[in-house]
Amino acid sequence: MKKFLKKIFASPRRILCVCLCTLAVCCPVGVLAAEYLSENDPLITLSYLKEVFAPLLKEEIKMELNGAPAEEESVYVGYTVVELSKDQLLKSTFGTVELIVRPGSSAVVVSDIPENGLSDVSEAKEILNGEEVGINHVLIIPRNDGRGIRITSEKAYVLARGDYAVE
Numbered sequence: 001m002k003k004f005l006k007k008i009f010a011s012p013r014r015i016l017c018v019c020l021c022t023l024a025v026c027c028p029v030g031v032l033a034a035e036y037l038s039e040n041d042p043l044i045t046l047s048y049l050k051e052v053f054a055p056l057l058k059e060e061i062k063m064e065l066n067g068a069p070a071e072e073e074s075v076y077v078g079y080t081v082v083e084l085s086k087d088q089l090l091k092s093t094f095g096t097v098e099l100i101v102r103p104g105s106s107a108v109v110v111s112d113i114p115e116n117g118l119s120d121v122s123e124a125k126e127i128l129n130g131e132e133v134g135i136n137h138v139l140i141i142p143r144n145d146g147r148g149i150r151i152t153s154e155k156a157y158v159l160a161r162g163d164y165a166v167e
Contacts, residue, residue, distance in 0.1 A: 079159040082166065084151045089167045090158060091148030097141040097162035099149065105156030107133045107149040118147060 044053075079100070084090060089110060090099070099118075101107050109117050109127045117128035122137035133139060133149055141147050141162075149158070 077161070079161045082158045082160050082164075084156045084158060084166060086151055086154050089148050089150050090160065090164055091146065091167070092141040092144040092162065093165045094144055094163040096143065097160060097164045099139040099141065100137065100159040101133050101135055101139070101149070102157040102159065103135050104153070105135070105151070105158065106153040107151050107156060107158070109133060110146075110148050110150045112146040116145075116147065118149070 079098075082090065084105075091097075091110070109129055109131050111117050111129040114129055117126045117131070118133075119140040119142065120127050120134065120137050121140060122134065127133060127139070139149070141164075144163075148164075
């Protein structure tokens with residue numbers, strides 16, 4: 001190793017060459033390191049998390065808590081038991097409605113468009129206008145275009161989820 005170093009540093013020309021090569025390698029590394037320490041650095045550092053992100057997150061959480069709805073205003077996403085009488089119509093008022101007709105009840109599909117019915121998810125088929133609805137089958141009314149179910153028994157119980165109307 002000593003012989004190698006003596007050979008490299010034997011002349012001033014070689015020393016100059018070694019110094020220039022070292023600068024050529026180190027300078028770009030220094031420039032890149034300076035760029036990584038700038039604000040445009042894509043990496044997240046601990047100082048960024050503590051000084052920038054944490055205060056923003058705390059402020060956003062405070063705003064959410066101050067403007068959060070009361071528990072009474074919370075939305076119920078489960079099924080609602082709807083009691084219906086003969087010839088009543090249950091249909092969507094806004095968006096999609098899920099239905100399950102309970103045992104002891106009978107209903108038929110009502111649709112203004114003959115080729116569009118309700119999706120019977122339980123049997124993976126479409127029930128068209130005038131067809132009987134299966135008991136305990138999950139039905140979907142896809143939108144509020146007049147489709148629904150009309151009750152044919154004296155009394156019926158239907159589980160419904162979504163925005164619906166009874167006529």
